[in-house]
Amino acid sequence: MRHQLEYLAVRTLIAFVRVMPGWLVRGCGTLLGLTFYAVDGVHRRVAHRNLALAFPARPEAERRAIARAAFAHFGRLLFELLEFSTLTNEQMLARVEFDGEDRCRQAYAQGKGVLFIAGHFGFWELQAMVEAIRREPVTVLARALDNPKLHELLEQIRERTGNTIVYRQDTIRRVMRALQAGHGVAVLIDQHISSHDAISVDFFERPAATTPAIAALALRTGAPIVPVFALPLGGGRYRMIYEHPVEPPPADSENAVRELTQRCTDVLEMYVRRHPELWLWMHRRWRDDGPADMFHGVEEVETEN
Numbered sequence: 001m002r003h004q005l006e007y008l009a010v011r012t013l014i015a016f017v018r019v020m021p022g023w024l025v026r027g028c029g030t031l032l033g034l035t036f037y038a039v040d041g042v043h044r045r046v047a048h049r050n051l052a053l054a055f056p057a058r059p060e061a062e063r064r065a066i067a068r069a070a071f072a073h074f075g076r077l078l079f080e081l082l083e084f085s086t087l088t089n090e091q092m093l094a095r096v097e098f099d100g101e102d103r104c105r106q107a108y109a110q111g112k113g114v115l116f117i118a119g120h121f122g123f124w125e126l127q128a129m130v131e132a133i134r135r136e137p138v139t140v141l142a143r144a145l146d147n148p149k150l151h152e153l154l155e156q157i158r159e160r161t162g163n164t165i166v167y168r169q170d171t172i173r174r175v176m177r178a179l180q181a182g183h184g185v186a187v188l189i190d191q192h193i194s195s196h197d198a199i200s201v202d203f204f205e206r207p208a209a210t211t212p213a214i215a216a217l218a219l220r221t222g223a224p225i226v227p228v229f230a231l232p233l234g235g236g237r238y239r240m241i242y243e244h245p246v247e248p249p250p251a252d253s254e255n256a257v258r259e260l261t262q263r264c265t266d267v268l269e270m271y272v273r274r275h276p277e278l279w280l281w282m283h284r285r286w287r288d289d290g291p292a293d294m295f296h297g298v299e300e301v302e303t304e305n
Contacts (some may be wrong), residue, residue: 002147003147003148003149003150004149006149006150007147007149007150007153010082010150010153011153013079013082014082014085014086017079017082017083017086018086020083022083022235022236025079025080025083025236026076026079026080026236028075028079029072029075029076029077029078029079030072030075030076031075032075032078032079033071033072033073033074033075033076034068034071034072034075035075036071036075037067037068037071037072043282044067044071044282046281046282046283047067047070047071047281047282048063048064048067050281050282050283050284050285051063051064051066051067051276051281053204053206053286054204054206054276055204055276066276066277066281067281069277070276070278070279070280070281070282071282072277073277073278074282077123080123080126080236081125081126081157082157084126084129084157085157085160089133089161092126092129092130092161093130093133093134095236095237095238096126096130096237096238096239096240097233097237097238097239097240098134098239098240098242099239099241099242100241100242100244101242103226103242103243103244103245104135104226104242107224107245108135108182108184110222110223111182112179112182112221112222112223112224113178113179113180113181113182113183113184113185113221114183114184114185114223114224115179115184115185115187115214115217115218115223115224115225115226116138116184116185116186116187116226116227116228117186117187117188117189117214117225117226117227117228117246117264117267117268118186118187118188118189118227118229118268119188119189119190119268119271119272119279119280120188120190120191120279120283121190121229121268121271121272121275121278121279121280122229122230122231122232122271122275122278123230123232123238124188124228124229124230125158126230126238127228127229127230127238127240128140128158128163128186129158129160129161129163130161130240131163131184131186131228131240132161132162132163133161133162136162136183137162137163137164138163138164138178138183138184138185139163139164139166139174139175139178139183139184139185139186140158140164140165140166140186141166141167141171141175141185141186141187141188142158142165142166142167143167143168144167144168163186164178172217175217176217176221179221179223180221185223186228187214189210189211189214189261189264189265189268190203190265190268190279190283190285191211191283191285192208192209192283192284192285192286192287193209193210193211194209197212198210198211198212199211199212199258199261201261201262201265202262202265203268203269203285203286204269204272206286207286208265208285208286209287210261210265211261212257212261214260214261214264215256215257215258215259215260215261215264216257218248218260219248219256219257219260224245224246225245225246225260225264226242226243226246227242227243227246227264227267227268228241228243229241229271231275231278243267246260246263246267247263248260249263
């Protein structure tokens with residue numbers, strides 16, 4: 001019953017968003033996020049704790065303001081994702097501008113596929129959708145939702161511009177095939193990993209359990225790693241940024257996988273420090289246990305043919 005009610009609520013939101021002016025869509029999203037900040041004590045406390053760990057020198061009032069802004073942002077993200085699901089391809093492209101596209105073209109030109117890395121930051125869901133329209137569809141790694149009806153709906157939204165969504169089962173094999181065919185693969189790198197092959201890298205000067213699979217894939221296949229970020233410009237417009245590819249460590253490095261994973265994490269941290277209100281502070285990024293949110297890494301990559 002709960003799953004059905006959640007599904008009907010989102011379907012109703014989509015119907016309303018379809019006819020709302022943009023300013024009202026963003027306003028409703030902000031209101032939703034702030035409402036959750038007020039009533040969701042568990043995630044509010046997680047966000048406050050994470051911000052205290054990341055910015056210990058900042059005043060508490062400033063950290064709390066960032067937390068409120070982050071909740072508001074993710075409310076807007078939900079509403080704007082639902083709004084994008086109602087737009088045509090041309091309407092989506094009319095709302096975005098691109099920064100660093102030459103870096104993306106040069107990465108594809110190598111013919112080894114491209115590993116696009118991002119975090120729960122900014123408007124990453126919208127960026128994946130417009131990437132498929134602007135250039136070519138990509139394989140997107142994602143976690144399945146607990147609600148099967150919402151899972152199916154979100155998958156339809158994510159795939160409506162041509163992308164392919166891959167979940168945990170058979171992940172590495174499908175990613176390898178996409179890279180070998182010269183295609184792009186999009187992965188979020190800021191989730192806590194509890195599997196035995198997780199590696200610890202520094203994120204805001206604290207150890208964070210992270211998947212080694214991205215670095216292992218890049219080192220094995222030669223696919224360039226391109227960090228991507230989607231920033232709001234105001235008025236329902238967005239800037240889609242392709243950063244410089246992350247340079248791999250020397251071939252003879254004994255800790256190449258960890259070094260490359262750290263370099264990827266450093267790029268994400270740089271953006272989170274610039275725009276802390278756009279990151280998912282309510283996620284337990286620093287912890288000693290908990291469910292793994294990403295596919296296993298090194299051993300599967302090393303044994304794939």
